[in-house]
Amino acid sequence: MEKKETLVLNKSNSVSYKVRIRRGNSETSWYDDFEVPSEAGQSILGVLQYIYENLDASLAFSGSCRLGLCSSCLVRVNGKVVHACTTLIKSDIVVEPYKQSCVARDLIVTQNTDTYRDEK
Ligand code: FES
Numbered sequence: 001m002e003k004k005e006t007l008v009l010n011k012s013n014s015v016s017y018k019v020r021i022r023r024g025n026s027e028t029s030w031y032d033d034f035e036v037p038s039e040a041g042q043s044i045l046g047v048l049q050y051i052y053e054n055l056d057a058s059l060a061f062s063g064s065c066r067l068g069l070c071s072s073c074l075v076r077v078n079g080k081v082v083h084a085c086t087t088l089i090k091s092d093i094v095v096e097p098y099k100q101s102c103v104a105r106d107l108i109v110t111q112n113t114d115t116y117r118d119e120k
Contacts, residue, residue: 014038017089019047021059022096026103032056036089044084044095045073048107060106074098075107 015038020031034051042050048061063073066085073084076096084095097103102111 017047018092019051019089020092020094021048021051021106022094023059023106024103025105026101029103031094038089042089044075044077044082044087044089044093047089047093048084048095060104060108062108074109 016035017038019034019036021034023030023032034055036047036050036055039046045061045063045066048059048063052059052061061073061075061084063085064070065072068083068086071083074081075084076082076098077084077087077093079094081098095107097107097109099109099111102109104110
């Protein structure tokens with residue numbers, strides 16, 4: 001199935017992306033939708049930070065080095081496990097925890113990131 005991309009012009013005529021994020025934990029989860037303005041070079045981690053600072057301060061996610069080295073920012077974007085800090089947003093996205101079975105809260109997974117390749 002081909003992924004439909006949607007670019008939305010907001011009132012100031014700037015482009016924005018729709019971002020759907022899986023919330024909750026391993027037992028109970030749901031999806032929340034956000035609209036995020038596009039900015040050149042904006043990473044998925046930058047998008048999550050934007051949502052946290054401007055739209056929903058209850059969003060839980062992690063990130064540290066911002067260089068693709070520590071793997072603390074691993075998430076699943078449109079079904080693929082990626083480093084949120086080094087992956088740029090180019091279209092509407094669905095963001096989920098990289099491992100569904102060990103979710104502490106929202107995008108934070110309690111299991112060691114060394115095993116993430118098992119769930120690709
Ligand atoms: S924040 Fe360290 S790999 Fe992304």
